Amino acid sequence: MTFEKMFEEGHIGTMKLENRIVCPPMVRNWASEEGLVTDRLINNYVAIAAGGVGMIIVEASYIHPIGKGFVNQLGIYDDKCIEGLKALAVAIHNHGVKAGVQIHHAGRQTIPEFCGGQPVAPSPKPCGIMKFLDPEYSPRELTTEEVGLMADCYAEAARRNKDAGFDFVEIHGAHGYLITQFLSPYTNERTDKYGGDFAGRMRFVLEIVEKIRAKVGPDYPVTIRLSGSEFMEGGIDIAYTRKIVQELDKAGIDAFHISGEIYESYPQGRMIPPMATPAAPLVELATAVKEVTSKPVITVSKIYRPGLVEDVLVKNQADFVAIGRSLLADPEWPKKVKEGRLGEINYCITCQGCIDLLFSQQDVRCTVNPWCGREEELEIKPVPTAKKVMVAGGGPAGMEAAWVAAQRGHQVTLYEKNHQLGGQMVLAAMPPTRDDINVFTRYQIRQLAKNGVSVITGKEVTPELVNEEKPDVIIIATGSCPTKPDIPGVDGTNVVDARDVLRGTVRCRSPIIVAGGGLVGCGVAEWLAQKGEKVKIVEMLENVAQDMGLNDMMMLLDRLSKLGVEIFTKKRITKIDLHGVTVEEEGKAEEIAGETVVLAMGARPDQELTEAVKGQVLELYTVGDSVEPRKSMDAIYEGAKAGCQV
Ligand SMILES: Cc1cc2nc3c(=O)[nH]c(=O)nc-3n(C[C@H](O)[C@H](O)[C@H](O)COP(=O)(O)O)c2cc1C
Ligand code: SF4
Structure with a gap:
């Protein structure tokens, strides 16, 4: 297969791009506490720029401290941020790659621990995921005057981005953050001029675009990322997005970057798809947007194989393809494709390691690429003498x-x-x-x-x-x-280890009890249930799959339920015999019947x-x-x- 389309020149507004491969914004959580650029950030962006991508959208950077969504998120909220951003722009430009910052405000999708105060939103409706993290959290409704001031903050951020030497700016209007919250009937319950009907809900973003234009001038490329669908009942769907796009097109947006979902629908697995989601789950949203605008459209989400990227472009389903985690896993992905070195690509395996770290406020790392964020620490230096x-x-x-x-x-x-x-x-x-x-x-x-x-x-x-x-x-x-737990009966003939079950070196007889509901236990349970076995999981903790990320976990639980796997939680196994296990919960004993007991209780x-x-x-x-x-x-x-x- 040739990849001609992928390496064709492209344009966004006045900006010429070397190819059609885009590095989408990805918060690394590596900035300083004040949100300033660090060497660690620069090194990773340099690796990606050197790897041959056509355009880099620098990670979501907060335009106001109250909109900060991650503890070490990059900021663009003050002129003191410009110096570091300048260094970043220069470092990327040294490799001939165009770049711009994604300007961001989390709105209700943050908590006081991350943003240092009471989060603000169009309406005081909390986000379910944030509520889970901090039950005390409740966002405050912005006053009409404050909404206008917030639009000014976006414009100032865009100006700083330009002053830092970047080539374009991207407005973060996706994923349920502040702009989506205003656009969506699901989160915007306002009765003033910023709510009420479609025109009211559009007002905030249109003001932002207008104010940005006034700061950056008519020729400076301005793109926007939107969730083509929120995948929430009562929220934005693709028909609604098409209306939004038409308005923004008229307002002078130069390209549309179409993603999907919000935090509350993130567990459905399309925004940052896990292994269980089939490839390219959002392409059709981008294609639907392409039908209503002549401006370039960028698609994204698990389009991680070169053949698929080329296919999307050849079929004209989108004008550009963003490959996010693929570049964390292998910054040289584009270069290797161009040079026909496909066998050398270290592909992202969509394990969710990076995003699970981010959502637990840790610094992003990549499972398959330890160099991601450790470019300096793990320098591969030739040795003078072989050992x-x-x-x-x-x-x-x-x-x-x-x-x-x-x-x-x-x-x-x-x-x-x-x-x-x-x-x-x-x-x-x-x-x-x-x-x-x-x-x-x-x-x-x-x-x-x-x-x-x-x-x-x-x-x-x-x-x-x-x-x-x-x-x-x-x-x-x-x-x-x-690990073999110290439980009476653990050495019985009907007790086997999960690893041996997967290796096929032992046989199980239904009903099968899997002792331990972590990643390994749930995995073996699903594997057995798929083969038609009757399976029960017994877990001591309150929930199973707690060592998995949110969307992986939700999708797994759904599959287990469809396969009829019974799940018993908060139950400690006290005895194993040929009839199953005895469990205890709050001092009360109970029998769970089973023929084989599979141990998945750690290592x-x-x-x-x-x-x-x-x-x-x-x-x-x-x-x-x-x-x-x-x-x-x-x-x-x-x-x-x-x-x-x-
Ligand atoms: C660690 C991480 C951080 C992300 N941060 C952002 C962000 O700052 N802004 C944004 O719009 N999307 C963000 N995303 C979503 C990505 O831009 C992209 O849409 C998503 O990863 C799906 O594309 P992929 O399958 O090619 O990785 C992030 C994703 C990851 C994995
Ligand atoms: S951590 Fe996993 S999902 Fe993230 S980039 Fe690396 S391989 Fe992909």
């Missing part, structure tokens, strides 16, 4: 360590005791919808080959082997072992080798689950770090 490096364990941490060390010039051999590489990732990919995890495992295997790592499968590293091989360095990535680090070879090799690193079982994101990072340190 003999032995890596024990071919899971994600071991493979990452091995190829990185080899790329630096070391002589690396990786040993895996099983006949297959991938470790826990292979099992994690088995439940329904999780297949994309294999994409990363295959990438790592290609990286091993590309960098000349010798791979020996079916061989376990032992102290004897270490003695024989005499490596200069050993990196231990032997992973974890399942402990496998530290046997570390203990055995301590002192035998001068340079020893233990990485990943063999330190402590955690998410694959941590394991992969530790692997990369060890590879850089050796």
Whole structure:
């Protein structure tokens, strides 16, 4: 397949773009507390600019402190922000890429902890998701005068963006933030001139556009991001969006960037789609917008394979395609496509690691790309003298360590005791919808080959082997072992481990009780239920799947319910026998009937080798689950770090 359309020149207003690939705005949560640009931000944007994208929309930046939605969000609310933004613009421009900031106000979709005061909104209707985070939170209705002043803040932010040297500005009118709240009959219950009917609800955004134009001039490109549909009853749908677009087109907007959903509909999985959402869930909204405007339309959301991007463009479903997380996972995605190096792309696996971190107010990182946000820390420096490096364990941490060390010039051999590489990732990919995890495992295997790592499968590293091989360095990535709880009956013939079930080395008989309702337990339950088994999950906590992100969790619960999986929560298993389990809740005992009991109650680090070879090799690193079982994101990072340190 050729990718001619993707690399065709494009235009937005007066701005010429090298190609049709857009980096959409993505809050990293890496700014200073005051919202100023940091080196960490610059380094990541530079990596993306150098990777060949046509245009970068810098992450949502708050125009007023009360509209701040994330603790370390980038700001554009004061002239003191300009200096850092200037440095960012210069750094991106050094790679010949056009850039502009997305100007943002969270409205009701923030809480006092993030914005430092009582959030403001068109109407005092709280957002359900925010209420869950802070039950005390309640947004305040802006006065008519304040609404006008807020429009001035957007205009001032646009002016700062231009003063900083950016090429265009994007207004954040999507995802249920302040502008969407004014546009939507679902959130705008005002009776003054900013509400009441379509014209009233449009007034705020039209004033913003007019005030921005007055500041930036007639030729400066101004784009807007809209949620083509809020996917909420009583909210904005695509027919309504088409009306909005027609008005904004007349008001002088230069391009429409069509996303979807708001916080309350985010669990439906289209705004930032998880693995369970099919590819390109929002393209048709962009196409529907294209029908009512002659201005360029940008589409987005899980359009992560080059063939799909090209297809959308060739079919004229949109004029530009934004690939967000694909660029966190591999900033060189565009360059690799252009040069025909498709096999070298490290694809985003839509695991939601990045966004789950953001929504828990942590700094964004990427599971499959530990360099994202750590460009400086994890510099791959060539080594003056090659060392003999032995890596024990071919899971994600071991493979990452091995190829990185080899790329630096070391002589690396990786040993895996099983006949297959991938470790826990292979099992994690088995439940329904999780297949994309294999994409990363295959990438790592290609990286091993590309960098000349010798791979020996079916061989376990032992102290004897270490003695024989005499490596200069050993990196231990032997992973974890399942935890066996201290429950009477746990050694019974009907008790099996979740990993063995997925490996197919044990048989289960219905009804099956899965003990433990975390990611692993729910995954194995779904996998079994899909095969027609009758499954029950027993969990001690209040809810199952608490170690998953919001939309992954909601979609999984929906699938489990459709498959008829019974879920028992707040129940502690006190006994297992051949008839099932005895559970206890608030001192009351109860029997749950089952034939097989599948244990999914956590894991402990496998530290046997570390203990055995301590002192035998001068340079020893233990990485990943063999330190402590955690998410694959941590394991992969530790692997990369060890590879850089050796
Ligand atoms: C970590 C993260 C931060 C995001 N921040 C923003 C943002 O600042 N503004 C915005 O409009 N969308 C934001 N989004 C949504 C993305 O721009 C994009 O629409 C979404 O990730 C779907 O595209 P993708 O599947 O190509 O990643 C964010 C998404 C992620 C993953
Ligand atoms: S963390 Fe996961 S979803 Fe986010 S960019 Fe990386 S691979 Fe994609």
